[in-house]
Amino acid sequence: MRLCPRSLWLFLKSLNTMSPFFVAIFLFGLCLANAINFTSVYEWDQLDFVWPSNKNGSIGQLEQYFNSSEVYFRYMAVFEERLFLSLDINLGIPATLVWLPTSDTSTAPPKLAPFPSWDLHKYHICDSIQWAKGMQVDTEGRLWVIDEGDSACPSKLWIFDLANNDTTERVHQFPETLVSHYYKKRFLSELVLDKTPDDYLAYFADYQSEYLIVYSLKTNKSGPIKTPGVKWQSLAVSPLNREARQLWYIIRRSDAKELYSVSVSELKKAGESAVVKLIGAWPGMPYKMVIDSANVLYAGVFNKNYLSKWNISEPFLEQRFHEVATLRAEWPFSLALDANDTLWVMERNESGVNNKHRLLNAAVGARSYLFNQSTALPTL
Numbered sequence: 001m002r003l004c005p006r007s008l009w010l011f012l013k014s015l016n017t018m019s020p021f022f023v024a025i026f027l028f029g030l031c032l033a034n035a036i037n038f039t040s041v042y043e044w045d046q047l048d049f050v051w052p053s054n055k056n057g058s059i060g061q062l063e064q065y066f067n068s069s070e071v072y073f074r075y076m077a078v079f080e081e082r083l084f085l086s087l088d089i090n091l092g093i094p095a096t097l098v099w100l101p102t103s104d105t106s107t108a109p110p111k112l113a114p115f116p117s118w119d120l121h122k123y124h125i126c127d128s129i130q131w132a133k134g135m136q137v138d139t140e141g142r143l144w145v146i147d148e149g150d151s152a153c154p155s156k157l158w159i160f161d162l163a164n165n166d167t168t169e170r171v172h173q174f175p176e177t178l179v180s181h182y183y184k185k186r187f188l189s190e191l192v193l194d195k196t197p198d199d200y201l202a203y204f205a206d207y208q209s210e211y212l213i214v215y216s217l218k219t220n221k222s223g224p225i226k227t228p229g230v231k232w233q234s235l236a237v238s239p240l241n242r243e244a245r246q247l248w249y250i251i252r253r254s255d256a257k258e259l260y261s262v263s264v265s266e267l268k269k270a271g272e273s274a275v276v277k278l279i280g281a282w283p284g285m286p287y288k289m290v291i292d293s294a295n296v297l298y299a300g301v302f303n304k305n306y307l308s309k310w311n312i313s314e315p316f317l318e319q320r321f322h323e324v325a326t327l328r329a330e331w332p333f334s335l336a337l338d339a340n341d342t343l344w345v346m347e348r349n350e351s352g353v354n355n356k357h358r359l360l361n362a363a364v365g366a367r368s369y370l371f372n373q374s375t376a377l378p379t380l
């Protein structure tokens, strides 16, 4: 067992003499008091898709080319009893946006189902989804998904109405002046939402550009917020119940670890003069950050077999809350918070011959950042 910073301090005081080296060993471990106890929901030795029964056309052919070792989960979102995941656009992957049930009574773990249907996953057909990436579920039950596109298709934002038969509510293709139609000149990754009294704004990071992209649901328009010298990587937004809502971000450069914040209202005003604050440094570059309605930021860092958190109401302090012995994955975890006080984690283990996956969840007592802090759900 390792000590936690607070108990360590008492321990130090009781000891009086302590070498800084000794302190460092204790500070960078998982401390039991910070640990979140996860429950395993599913475990897969090998992933598979739900293939269509009539093996007609290109989809039937794809089944024979499917290679489960090429499934790399990236971003995740949860709505009621469904969990959505985006996958890399690798060879042998028939759809980059899939869903799973959050609970299942069968003995075998569930298969990946294309979302919303096979029809919206057609290779090089630009009115279907090519490469799904960052995604969010809003308070109205809409799923917002970035589609990076591919060498043939430009980038888009898709909005699906999960509460209404998964209908496509919006497809917004970014103008060429904003997101290059040449696929080597863009790299979209993350999307975060900002709910205003009469609109929903989405902020996108394209780490080939020195601006943030902002889209308004009300006007159905997208535009840049210029940030000279700054390319964006991971984004997170603090919850609604904070007076001055902040956008938290990591600057894109090799091995950037520093976390910055900027006030969302300043971003809305102009951008160029926005005051940014350096907050602290993670143990590496985070691939994913998410903040819950109780102001706890959860983060996963490239190549680390643990997850970290920080209470953003307090001075920066990285606390590890989940750590596993061996995983050997570059991007070992996908994270998402639901509206029901649960944190979901998809864990990837590359240390064997086949990649193994586990879906975990834990009650954390707070919801996704877009919802008000309330543990009580409306009762019927």
Ligand SMILES: *[C@@H]1O[C@H](CO)[C@@H](O)[C@H](O)[C@H]1NC(C)=O
Pocket (backbone or CB within 6 Å): 032, 033, 034, 035, 036, 037
């Ligand atoms: C998690 O489980 C361990 C071992 O059962 C226990 O000591 C610890 O208090 C638990 N932590 C939380 C936050 O429930």
Ligand SMILES: *[C@@H]1O[C@H](CO)[C@@H](O)[C@H](O)[C@H]1NC(C)=O
Pocket (backbone or CB within 6 Å): 054, 056, 057
């Ligand atoms: C098979 O695909 C063709 C071409 O897309 C289509 O016309 C036909 O209706 C399909 N058959 C079935 C059984 O789905």
Ligand SMILES: *[C@@H]1O[C@H](CO)[C@@H](O)[C@H](O)[C@H]1NC(C)=O
Pocket (backbone or CB within 6 Å): 067, 068, 069, 070
């Ligand atoms: C499946 O993908 C893995 C990892 O890229 C590769 O090593 C393997 O050869 C592939 N299998 C087939 C049958 O193509």
Ligand SMILES: *[C@@H]1O[C@H](CO)[C@@H](O)[C@H](O)[C@H]1NC(C)=O
Pocket (backbone or CB within 6 Å): 080, 081, 340
């Ligand atoms: C919310 O969580 C409770 C307790 O874990 C569970 O009984 C309920 O089914 C969940 N509701 C949804 C919509 O997931």
Ligand SMILES: *[C@@H]1O[C@H](CO)[C@@H](O)[C@H](O)[C@H]1NC(C)=O
Pocket (backbone or CB within 6 Å): 165
């Ligand atoms: C929902 O979709 C199913 C399958 O496409 C269709 O049969 C059903 O009529 C739809 N329901 C509504 C309310 O649109």
Ligand SMILES: *[C@@H]1O[C@H](CO)[C@@H](O)[C@H](O)[C@H]1NC(C)=O
Pocket (backbone or CB within 6 Å): 170, 171, 172, 173, 174, 220
């Ligand atoms: C939103 O904008 C896109 C352009 O990307 C356009 O094709 C679409 O029709 C618009 N949708 C609505 C509902 O105005």
Ligand SMILES: *[C@@H]1O[C@H](CO)[C@@H](O)[C@H](O)[C@H]1NC(C)=O
Pocket (backbone or CB within 6 Å): 294, 295, 296, 311, 312, 313, 314
């Ligand atoms: C975060 O820190 C604030 C201020 O110290 C405290 O009131 C709050 O309970 C903490 N939240 C959690 C979830 O620990």
Ligand SMILES: *[C@@H]1O[C@H](CO)[C@@H](O)[C@H](O)[C@H]1NC(C)=O
Pocket (backbone or CB within 6 Å): 324, 325, 326, 327, 349, 350, 351, 352, 353, 356
């Ligand atoms: C990862 O897989 C290896 C090989 O199958 C196994 O030995 C190890 O226990 C697994 N790690 C975890 C955390 O499950």
